[in-house]
Amino acid sequence: MTDFGKALTSTRTPIPGLVVWDLPVHGDNRGWFKENWQREKMTGAGLPDFGPVQQNVSFNDAVGTTRGIHAEPWDKWVSLTTGRIFGAWVDLREGPTFGVVFTTELDPSRAVFVPRGVGNAYQTLEADTTYTYLVNDHWSPDAAYTLLNPGDEAAAIPWPIPLERAEVSERDRAHPRLADVTPVAPKKTLVLGGDGQLGRALRNEYASDDTVEFATRAELDLTDPDLAVARRWRDYDVIINAAAYTAVDRAETASGRLEAWEANAAAVSRLAALSAQHGVTLVHISSDYVFDGSAPRPYREEDALCPLGVYGQSKAAGDLAVATVPRHYIVRTSWVIGDGANFVATMSSLAERGVDPAVVDDQVGRLTFTTDLARAIRHLLNERPASGVYNVTNSGDPVSWAQIAREIFALGGHDRDRVRPCTTEEYQASAKAPVAPRPRNSTLDLSKLEATGFAPRSWRDALRTAIGPDSPTF
Structure with missing residues (x-):
């Protein structure tokens, strides 16, 4: 259930730049409303002014749908409109935090800012879950993605629904292990x-x-x-x-x-x-x-x-x-x-x-x-x-x-x-x-x-x- 009445606050994670945000959600008998992206308030509270240029929407009809782990060459603001997900992030950037993992649950009252080069994956915990993400670059077929196998033993992500029972694409299951990943170079x-x-x-x-x-x-x-x-x-x-x-x-x-x-x-x-x-x-x-x-x-x-x-x-x-x-x-x-x-x-x-x-x-x-x-x-x-x-x-x-x-x-x-x-x-x-x-x-x-x-x-x-x-x- 969505948590109403939160203040706009941020929580840092062990992965530099990856920040979880609590969002104010206003609800009554008709439903609820939230400001999913409000530049003035959010940048004033410390969110990077990352300049989003494209919004994407992912609908998932079944519990256990798992996507990732993908590290894109852009920053992302991820939030939910319906349902609940388990999120997992792995730092795939070159540097001392390469391989650091962070996990948490998201619902419509929680969002996350994912910096470029941090691998992200999401597993739905409720049916009919929809999440949206704002990105600060247009999708391009030439964009270079860095990928990690969601079942990698070194990352040891505690998926609530084991991957053998989850809905995972064959493509995602074939991603390389952490030892074989080339770290994302800095800009x-x-x-x-x-x-x-x-x-x-x-x-x-x-x-x-x-x-x-x-x-x-x-x-x-x-x-x-x-x-x-x-x-x-x-x-x-x-x-x-x-x-x-x-x-x-x-x-x-x-x-x-x-x-x-x-x-x-x-x-x-x-x-x-x-x-x-x-x-x-x-x-x-x-x-x-x-x-x-x-x-x-x-x-x-x-x-x-x-x-x-x-x-x-x-x-x-x-x-x-x-x-x-x-x-x-x-x-x-x-x-x-x-x-x-x-x-x-x-x-x-x-x-x-x-x-x-x-x-x-x-x-x-x-x-x-x-x-x-x-x-x-x-x-x-x-x-x-x-x-x-x-x-x-x-x-x-x-x-x-x-x-x-x-x-x-x-x-x-x-x-x-x-x-x-x-x-x-x-x-x-x-x-x-x-x-x-x-x-x-x-x-x-x-x-x-x-x-x-x-x-x-x-x-x-x-x-x-x-x-x-x-x-x-x-």
């Missing part, structure tokens, strides 16, 4: 821009993690009209967008303007829509150029966007698109130094060749080494703080480009006074091509990042390591 992470400076740093950071994939633009083009089917997007937990148009000055030309908006805004908008549709966490790299640099203090994450040039405007548009994704991290950074052409390499080369450069002394900020940026991204994905914007740079005192250039000269054993300071206006007047406006203040407040437990390395220490005699790749 993957996809890094876009895998051949860029940050992409190469992320390759090093995740070198030992075979669940992380890398794609160059040649391998995955966000402008492809078939992008929606270019990957099975539900198989990804995270997309890190390390791809961007970064030719700041070229963006001020007619052709560059088009390229900047296509890469930094239009493509990012398409990526955001895909991420939202498939429940993917999107990590996107932002820039100090989304601000005009007029603030008298370090910029905070909640400060209003006010870009000066085309590059900054296109990046700001991309940020706004990413902010619509339910699970997102906008990683805002500045003055990035990575493997390849960069300010540190340029100044080191000028020092060695005897060139005394003029460097602007009225733009202030901090360097960000890609090794530290990659480490911060991994930290955010490990800790999973609230979605939103997180400033990420190296720590230390904000300085000008000229001061950094002097430090580079000195660390390389050269006279720091060979660097001649100049104003932004003087630099722009001497340029032979269009020069994009730069923010005078690019300093980002790091307190929100530090509150997550991440301690950014000092830019001075990072620079010293990069220029030392045995310096590794940035």
Whole structure:
């Protein structure tokens, strides 16, 4: 008999992510009513906002009808409309809880959330039992199921009706034993821009993690009209967008303007829509150029966007698109130094060749080494703080480009006074091509990042390591 009058409550199980829910059921002489799925109340009570897209119904006319054990590549919300069932779940995911079993009975007043990769099976305890399940991916003939024999001796499920007397399909009886099951691999992470400076740093950071994939633009083009089917997007937990148009000055030309908006805004908008549709966490790299640099203090994450040039405007548009994704991290950074052409390499080369450069002394900020940026991204994905914007740079005192250039000269054993300071206006007047406006203040407040437990390395220490005699790749 259905239990009326319960409060909406959850009970965790030994299987991580598998949660049993008591549901309020309201009944009288006419019958009963319940809210089988109520997003606001249930997510507020702790149910993952798993984004169901399909509802399935299973009717079972006889006691003892047994289905499973099946582990599907999607999350499920299982509840009953009539009858009563014995449910059995086995963790078939790769990891320390592989093979853990949990069983309980369900009626219309109890439901269960089954995460991807957990095997589930149900045995009816009453005739004319109907259960429904919401899933967050559409059924596909190409979907890969992981299966377990319901009579597996290692799982030792205590079926109320022994399987030899139950109604079980021959197909289910032929499923493999636990020892022969290949565990369900965790969802993957996809890094876009895998051949860029940050992409190469992320390759090093995740070198030992075979669940992380890398794609160059040649391998995955966000402008492809078939992008929606270019990957099975539900198989990804995270997309890190390390791809961007970064030719700041070229963006001020007619052709560059088009390229900047296509890469930094239009493509990012398409990526955001895909991420939202498939429940993917999107990590996107932002820039100090989304601000005009007029603030008298370090910029905070909640400060209003006010870009000066085309590059900054296109990046700001991309940020706004990413902010619509339910699970997102906008990683805002500045003055990035990575493997390849960069300010540190340029100044080191000028020092060695005897060139005394003029460097602007009225733009202030901090360097960000890609090794530290990659480490911060991994930290955010490990800790999973609230979605939103997180400033990420190296720590230390904000300085000008000229001061950094002097430090580079000195660390390389050269006279720091060979660097001649100049104003932004003087630099722009001497340029032979269009020069994009730069923010005078690019300093980002790091307190929100530090509150997550991440301690950014000092830019001075990072620079010293990069220029030392045995310096590794940035």
